[in-house]
Amino acid sequence: MSKIGFIGLGIMGRPMAGHLLDAGHELVTVKRDKPLDQALADKGMQELANPKAVAEQSEIIITMVPDTPDVEQVLFGEDGVVHGLQKDALVIDMSSIAPMPTQEFARRIEEAGGEYVDAPVSGGEGGAINAALTIMVGATEKGFERAKPVLEVMGKTITRIGGHGAGQTCKVANQIVVALTIEAVAEGLLFASKAGADVEKVRESLLGGLAQSKILDVHGERMIKRTFDPGFKIKLHQKDLNLALEGARTLNLSLPGTANAQQLFQACAANGGADWDHSGILRALEKLADHEVSK
Incomplete structure (x- = not known):
């Protein structure tokens, strides 16, 4: 030991x-x-x-x-x-x-x-x-x-x-994928809710198909139950996406989805949500839609 x-x-x-x-x-x-x-x-x-x-x-x-x-x-x-x-x-x-x-x-x-x-x-x-x-x-x-x-x-x-730094490069890539997937789950549930569908049943169905993911499972449930106490805070995910966007500028690379997710996180932070769980990105989309996802 x-x-x-x-x-x-x-x-x-x-x-x-x-x-x-x-x-x-x-x-x-x-x-x-x-x-x-x-x-x-x-x-x-x-x-x-x-x-x-x-x-x-x-x-x-x-x-x-x-x-x-x-x-x-x-x-x-x-x-x-x-x-x-x-x-x-x-x-x-x-x-x-x-x-x-x-x-x-x-x-x-x-x-x-x-x-x-x-x-x-x-x-x-x-x-x-x-x-x-x-x-x-x-x-x-x-x-x-x-x-x-x-x-x-x-x-x-x-x-x-x-070698040194490769772990951090992988983590930045991970945070890009996680942010965009959380945004996709939020948009899907928002669409279903606005259309009048039962979002719990929508999530249950999606978990059995190609859209299945851990984020749909864990964060989709958070969004439906509106439990935004942090497992991972929005302000920390913002920090990680800043690393991605700064790296992209250095590499002369365009990451439009990452930039969009960062703007949605910023909208949350501007409305007092810097310490929300990152599944709280849903709230920025709800504000744009003037509609709240509910069970």
Whole structure:
């Protein structure tokens, strides 16, 4: 078993850390303003002053924070991980951030004597709770083999996409597909509702045909029941689509569907919905249609 520093105990990070504790690993984290989650404390997780102190006591450091600047601050800021990094320590970033800075972060960690792995995840809160995440890995073959036993505690499908940054590139592609599929499900249910059909029966029928998807299953149900408490917040999906659109500009690539989904998310945010679940994109479409989907 390993001594692991886990930095980032949000909606996803809390259950992920819990699985590592259940597997017998020792975990430390950075002390925050609010108290440590009681379930994690009861399992033995300890708090330390800063990321440097976490790194000094850890063979493996996992980061699960919101955005590229957050990862940079945790790793390289004042009292950051790099200042306390043990020789040959493994740094696994499971955040969803930009691919190009990821490559630079990997270079700097390796220069400091560590091994870097980018391993963003998909599966949402449910996947984190059930240890069923899809994990997309960018690493050397050696780094991947070192990280895999730890990743297997938190996820079900673990794939090395390629070298540093490749995991993040895959995650951006994932977020494009997820956003456009959520939008498609919302448009389909809105159309059915406006036409007077029973949307529950429409969803049930679609789940048996070519339109079947996990998003139609999970998020379609959220839309019908109007349960928009976040499993994955709109503002975080906006961040991911920004990465996609910025990357597209660099690649001289047009992503019109992605741009449209981003505008719908922005409409939600402008109406107080930045913290809604991303299935809340339905609400932007409802506003345009002057019609609310109902059972």
